[in-house]
Amino acid sequence: MTQTLTIRRPDDWHLHLRDGAVLAAVLPETARHFARAIVMPNLVPPVVTGADAAAYRDRILAALPAGMDFTPLMTLYLTEATDPADVAAAHAGGLIAAVKLYPAGATTNSASGVRDFDKVRGVLEKMAEIGLPLCVHGEVTDPAVDIFDREAVFIDRVLEPLRRATPGLRVVMEHITTSQGVDYVLANDRDLGATITTHHLIINRNHILVGGIRPHYYCLPVAKRESHRLALVQAATGGDARFFLGTDSAPHVDALKEHACGCAGIFSASNTLSCLAEVFEAAGALDRLEGFASLNGPAFYGVPANESRITLEKGDPVAYPAKIETGAGPVTLFDPGFALHWRVIP
Numbered sequence: 001m002t003q004t005l006t007i008r009r010p011d012d013w014h015l016h017l018r019d020g021a022v023l024a025a026v027l028p029e030t031a032r033h034f035a036r037a038i039v040m041p042n043l044v045p046p047v048v049t050g051a052d053a054a055a056y057r058d059r060i061l062a063a064l065p066a067g068m069d070f071t072p073l074m075t076l077y078l079t080e081a082t083d084p085a086d087v088a089a090a091h092a093g094g095l096i097a098a099v100k101l102y103p104a105g106a107t108t109n110s111a112s113g114v115r116d117f118d119k120v121r122g123v124l125e126k127m128a129e130i131g132l133p134l135c136v137h138g139e140v141t142d143p144a145v146d147i148f149d150r151e152a153v154f155i156d157r158v159l160e161p162l163r164r165a166t167p168g169l170r171v172v173m174e175h176i177t178t179s180q181g182v183d184y185v186l187a188n189d190r191d192l193g194a195t196i197t198t199h200h201l202i203i204n205r206n207h208i209l210v211g212g213i214r215p216h217y218y219c220l221p222v223a224k225r226e227s228h229r230l231a232l233v234q235a236a237t238g239g240d241a242r243f244f245l246g247t248d249s250a251p252h253v254d255a256l257k258e259h260a261c262g263c264a265g266i267f268s269a270s271n272t273l274s275c276l277a278e279v280f281e282a283a284g285a286l287d288r289l290e291g292f293a294s295l296n297g298p299a300f301y302g303v304p305a306n307e308s309r310i311t312l313e314k315g316d317p318v319a320y321p322a323k324i325e326t327g328a329g330p331v332t333l334f335d336p337g338f339a340l341h342w343r344v345i346p
Helices: 020-031 050-063 084-092 117-130 147-165 179-186 205-209 226-237 272-282 286-301
Strands: 003-008 012-015 036-039 071-077 096-101 134-137 171-174 192-196 243-245 309-314 323-326 329-332 342-345
Touching: 003 286, 012 243, 020 050, 020 323, 020 329, 050 071, 050 084, 084 096, 084 117, 096 117, 117 147, 147 171, 147 179, 171 179, 179 192, 179 226, 192 226, 192 286, 226 243, 226 272, 226 286, 243 286, 272 286, 272 309, 272 342
Parallel strands: 012 036, 036 071, 071 096, 096 134, 134 171, 171 192, 192 243
Antiparallel strands: 003 309, 309 342, 323 329
8 A cells, every 4th residue: 555745845954065076966866855955165175255155056056957946055164264244244145044163173174164262253143143053063173082972072062152152143053963962952942953864863883883894884973872873863753843854965986985094974865855754654753754854944044944845655665776976986875774665756
């Protein structure tokens, strides 16, 4: 018996599109299902000014295949030299939807990130004044802190002091991976939200390390213990509007993933909705998938939910390609490790 689920067209509130040949190959995989996406600015060189964001948006739109309907929501990469006036102008002109904070050295292409938070105080205060959200990669980079503890330590050392010092600043804790991250969101007000990725709802650290090193499950923040994964599933499927989808789909060509110092990132744009339907069905929460994927993010960012709908249908297992071919080399698609029975139908 066929089972279907119709929801408003979803958005992706954390996405890496890269540039050049990789952009051209992966953009259609997102645009096929998602109406909008918050696009990460960690290119080389990074997107640090309004002019940079406008130029990158133009490249994205130029790469969008004819007939596809997709709106990139641009962000600026916060540096210690960021000009508050440029940020405010880009926001006022409708060019940017958020500013991204990378602690220097925390993840891919984050060398230009923030080391001294006092140097960005003026930008954060201006953002609080104009209501522009700050998207946060929530990990400390102190080498003395274990990589599995860096999110929890970030909350105590950086995020809580930053929010106390900047009342009214709207913050998105991106790609949370721990029960501490979930608990922090639940304990705070509506100026705080969090994205959860597809892959962190499915894998734990055993997937990376048991039976050999699995580079295509390596991401930052790194997947944690099973108890943390279960906390994320509860948060995503529990109906709280402060949690919403941000895939953190992050393509790297295989030559850079399968490497002595492999890149961090999991590409999941193609099969995210199939994966999410399986996760929500297993949790007995299919009726809450629309909130997580289509409603909660727009509500936090203060934009209307999409009026168009998509329908998922449950049937025989879906055969997704193992890889997406790009002009720069193949990119491996996230493998959830189980059959996917839900597909988006025209």
